[in-house]
Structures are given as C-alpha cells and as structure tokens.
Amino acid sequence: MNDKHDKLIDKKGIRLDGRKADELRPLKLQVGVLPNADGSAYIEHGKNKILAAAFGPREMHPKHLALADRMVLRCRYHMAPFSVQERKSPAPSRREVELSKVIRESLEPALFLELYPRTGVDVFIEVLQADGGTRCASITAAALAIADAGVPMRDLVVACAAGKVDDTVVLDLHDAEDKLGAADVPVAYMPALDAITLLQMDGILTPDEFQRAVDMAMGGCKKIYEMQKEALKTKYMVVKDVEESEVEE
Amino acid sequence: MSSLITKVRLKQISQHIEKGKRLDERGLQDYRPITLEEGVIEKAEGSARIYLGKTQVLVGVKVETGEPFPDTPNEGVQTVNAELVPLASPNFEPGPPDENSIELARIVDRGLRESHAIDTEKLCIEAGKKVFVVFVDVYVLNHDGNLIDASALAALAALMNTKISNYEVKDGELKIKQGYTQLPMKSRPITVTVGKINNQLIIDPQYEEEQVMDSRISIAVNEKGNICAVQKGCSGYFTPQQILEASKLAQAKAAELRKKLNW
Numbered sequence: 254m255n256d257k258h259d260k261l262i263d264k265k266g267i268r269l270d271g272r273k274a275d276e277l278r279p280l281k282l283q284v285g286v287l288p289n290a291d292g293s294a295y296i297e298h299g300k301n302k303i304l305a306a307a308f309g310p311r312e313m314h315p316k317h318l319a320l321a322d323r324m325v326l327r328c329r330y331h332m333a334p335f336s337v338q339e340r341k342s343p344a345p346s347r348r349e350v351e352l353s354k355v356i357r358e359s360l361e362p363a364l365f366l367e368l369y370p371r372t373g374v375d376v377f378i379e380v381l382q383a384d385g386g387t388r389c390a391s392i393t394a395a396a397l398a399i400a401d402a403g404v405p406m407r408d409l410v411v412a413c414a415a416g417k418v419d420d421t422v423v424l425d426l427h428d429a430e431d432k433l434g435a436a437d438v439p440v441a442y443m444p445a446l447d448a449i450t451l452l453q454m455d456g457i458l459t460p461d462e463f464q465r466a467v468d469m470a471m472g473g474c475k476k477i478y479e480m481q482k483e484a485l486k487t488k489y490m491v492v493k494d495v496e497e498s499e500v501e502e
Numbered sequence: 503m504s505s506l507i508t509k510v511r512l513k514q515i516s517q518h519i520e521k522g523k524r525l526d527e528r529g530l531q532d533y534r535p536i537t538l539e540e541g542v543i544e545k546a547e548g549s550a551r552i553y554l555g556k557t558q559v560l561v562g563v564k565v566e567t568g569e570p571f572p573d574t575p576n577e578g579v580q581t582v583n584a585e586l587v588p589l590a591s592p593n594f595e596p597g598p599p600d601e602n603s604i605e606l607a608r609i610v611d612r613g614l615r616e617s618h619a620i621d622t623e624k625l626c627i628e629a630g631k632k633v634f635v636v637f638v639d640v641y642v643l644n645h646d647g648n649l650i651d652a653s654a655l656a657a658l659a660a661l662m663n664t665k666i667s668n669y670e671v672k673d674g675e676l677k678i679k680q681g682y683t684q685l686p687m688k689s690r691p692i693t694v695t696v697g698k699i700n701n702q703l704i705i706d707p708q709y710e711e712e713q714v715m716d717s718r719i720s721i722a723v724n725e726k727g728n729i730c731a732v733q734k735g736c737s738g739y740f741t742p743q744q745i746l747e748a749s750k751l752a753q754a755k756a757a758e759l760r761k762k763l764n765w
Binding site: 347348351353354355358361438443446447450451452453454455458459460463464471 | 601734739
C-alpha cells in the first residue's frame with residue numbers, strides 16, 4: 254500500500270466523503286422529466302447526474318435492423334464533454350461503446366422482447382456529471398425510463414457497485430475510490446427474480462473478497478430498488494392529485 | 503444472432519446440453535484441443551497463433567516508443583486492439599470496429615492490465631517523455647466460438663515471446679544496440695469464459711452453442727488464484743448461486759490450463 258491509498262479510509266472506518274463501508278451515497282430519483290420522450294428518468298447518485306430517455310416500442314430505423322421475431326433494444330451511453338474534469342471529446346469512445354453494450358445486455362433480460370416483433374426501443378443515456386459508478390446509475394435510471402414509457406417488464410433493473418479500498422470491501426465507490434482503490438465490482442440486479450444481469454470487475458480480489466463484494470453490491474441494489482419503485486409511484490401520485498383537484502372545482 | 507443456423511438445430515443443441523451432452527462429444531466443462539504456435543510473425547516483436555478447436559486467433563505484438571500518460575509518467579503503455587477480420591466468418595464485415603470487437607479488445611486488455619501482466623514500470627525510457635508502447639493486436643482468423651478465451655491465451659503467449667531490441671539513451675535519443683531483451687512480465691493471467699445454456703454452466707462454447715447461450719461470464723485468474731477481471735455478457739442473467747459456481751469453475755479451469763501450458 255502506498256501513501257495515497259492510506260487516506261481513503263480513516264482509522265474509524267470512515268471514508269473520504271464521511272460514509273461507512275456499507276453506506277450508499279445520497280440518491281435522488283425522478284421519473285417523467287423529459288416531455289418529448291415516451292419515458293424518462295433523472296438520477297443523482299452522489300455527484301453523478303444522469304438523464305435517461307426511452308422511445309418506443311416504435312418502428313425500427315433503419316428498417317433492415319428490425320427483427321422478424323422480436324423487438325430490438327438499443328442503448329446509447331454518452332458522456333457530456335463537461336461531465337468530467339478534463340473535457341471529454343463528444344465522439345463516442347471505446348469505453349462508451351462497451352458500456353452501451355453491457356448496459357443494453359443488463360436491461361434486455363427484463364423485457365419481453367418476443368412480444369413486440371419488428372419494433373425497437375431506444376434508450377438514450379446522457380451523463381451530465383460523472384463521479385464514479387456512472388454505468389450503475391445509468392442502468393438504474395434507464396430501467397425507470399423504460400418503465401415510464403409503459404413497456405412491460407419482468408422487474409426493474411437496479412445497479413450498484415462494491416469494491417475494495419484500503420483492504421476493506423466497501424459499497425458504492427465514488428470517483429477517488431474507483432481510481433485509487435484496489436478493485437471495483439459493478440452489479441446490475443433484478444431483485445424480484447434474484448437475477449444478476451450485469452457483472453464486471455477490475456482490480457485484484459481473492460475469490461472470497463469477490464463473493465463478498467457481489468453480495469454487498471446486491472444489498473445496495475435492494476435499497477435503491479425501493480427508491481426506484483417510490484419514484485415511479487410519485488409520478489402518478491402527482492397526476493392523481495391534479496385530477497382530484499380538478500374534480501373539486 | 504445469426505440466421506444461418508436453423509431453429510431446429512438450435513433446439514437440438516439446447517436439448518443436448520440439457521442432457522449433459524455436447525455436439526462434439528465433449529463434457530460440458532471441457533476445453534477443445536488447444537495448440538499454440540509462438541513466434542509465427544518474424545517482423546513482429548512477439549506473436550502467437552492459437553487453435554482452439556476450429557477457432558483460430560493470431561496475436562501480433564509491436565513495440566514502439568511514445569509518450570507516457572500524464573498520470574503515469576514512469577510507466578510504459580499497453581494498448582489492445584481486436585479485429586474481427588471478414589475472412590474469419592461469413593458474419594463479419596469490413597469496416598470500423600463494432601461493439602463486439604471493442605468488447606473483445608477491452609476484455610483482453612483488462613485481464614492483462616489489472617493483473618499487471620506487463621511490467622510497465624520497466625518500460626520507461628525517459629520519465630514523462632519517452633516510454634515503450636506495447637501494441638497488442640488480436641486478429642481473429644476463424645470464428646468457431648469462445649473468441650475471448652482464445653484471444654486472451656494468444657495475447658499472453660505473444661507477450662511472453664516478445665523481445666525488444668537492446669538500446670541506450672544518448673542525448674535523449676534512442677540508440678539501438680545489438681541483441682534483444684525479453685519483454686518484462688510480472689503476471690500470467692488466464693481468462694476462462696463460462697457460458698449458461700438451459701441453466702447448465704458450460705466451458706468453451708463453440709459457435710453454434712453461442713447462438714443458444716443465455717449469458718456468459720469471463721473471469722481472469724492470476725497465478726495465485728485471485729480474480730483480476732470479470733465481464734458478464736449476452737442478454738441473459740445469472741443467479742447469485744451460478745456466479746459462485748462460475749467463479750469456482752473458472753479458477754479450476756484456469757489452474758488446469760496453467761498446468762497444461764506450463765504457465
């Protein structure tokens with residue numbers, strides 16, 4: 254361990270941003286934030302600020318990409334040039350191409366693709382500010398956007414990372430922990446089905462630490478899952494309130 | 503997904519797997535025969551060609567000088583690129599790398615990088631100014647499934663036979679001297695991909711099996727048996743129990759390969 258690693262967790266087990274090892278960053282979830290999209294969601298996960306919008310099921314463009322026996326899900330994960338310390342070129346990087354793919358594959362198990370042949374659903378994710386764990390926050394928001402678009406789902410998909418920092422397995426790494434820590438394990442999960450739909454890892458972990466990190470990340474997912482459901486309900490509570498006040502008039 | 507395989511065939515494969523059998527009589531958790539040829543391209547600093555059943559991958563390593571990244575001024579640079587060349591499959595087309603080749607390159611890259619396979623600190627020529635850049639180019643020549651494991655094995659084999667010309671630095675300029683030195687290596691990661699078909703975990707899927715595969719998980723294991731990179735892929739899922747089984751299976755298979763290849 255070198256010097257810069259020692260500072261990530263203090264002697265009392267408190268992390269740089271004041272959290273305990275198994276504590277999530279503050280989260281804010283909002284559904285239906287973009288009027289033009291069929292479904293949309295906004296997430297603030299720590300300092301991450303991410304918008305997701307879903308369009309469809311709609312006709313595929315270009316048409317030749319349509320599949321005769323199922324719906325096509327397309328995802329685009331994109332970071333705004335101003336979302337990170339050094340300006341990021343708006344052209345898609347190799348990292349963004351890979352993340353778009355794994356995010357799509359994390360959402361597909363939740364959808365009944367075979368029920369909507371020849372159609373497509375497009376999910377656009379814009380990272381407005383990044384602070385570690387953007388792929389997880391993106392999945393959490395994208396699942397909400399798809400649900401908000403009214404596309405039937407087996408379950409919501411929720412994602413959260415765990416990792417290893419200063420020899421401790423911790424939940425929900427922020428940017429500094431992600432960069433300086435020993436390992437990062439993002440997990441996407443469908444709690445009602447007990448199904449893991451995304452799992453990646455970089456860094457070095459013993460098999461036992463890896464297992465603990467996956468378990469801890471799933472624990473984080475279950476907490477965020479409740480907030481996700483709450484955010485979906487909140488949108489319709491607002492609609493209901495408006496209707497009721499109209500009736501009174 | 504390819505339309506070249508009929509639904510009847512796909513169903514047959516999946517029923518086979520359910521009964522614990524495979525198309526080529528292998529066990530569910532057996533690799534196909536592996537042959538490695540090293541140093542096949544003389545003009546490359548390192549190279550290796552792997553035959554994994556009918557899958558063939560050639561990896562060439564070129565070493566050039568370049569600038570280090572600002573956050574690691576004392577370290578050489580590792581870059582991995584993968585080409586799914588059109589001669590390897592009727593389903594590959596010419597053009598810029600698509601998401602499949604980018605993912606393949608990034609999985610191979612992560613396995614090497616996170617395990618610190620290349621000793622990049624020994625590749626510094628002049629701190630902050632000049633370092634060696636190691637280009638690992640993965641060239642898929644025949645696609646019959648499990649490109650990830652084949653590419654990762656071939657990449658490591660190519661790096662292990664990579665030689666850099668001896669040199670001395672004079673006034674900031676690199677002077678080539680006689681003879682060669684082995685590329686400094688610190689670790690030998692082996693990546694094992696576990697596929698899931700009908701809730702059965704299988705090793706080394708061939709092309710047709712990949713068409714019915716629900717999901718896969720690729721796990722890079724270093725010589726201590728620690729896990730240094732993971733990537734889940736495909737549109738299906740794993741239960742937490744299956745993840746545990748897959749990670750144990752990957753460790754066992756990596757140890758087996760390590761013994762077989764003498765790594």
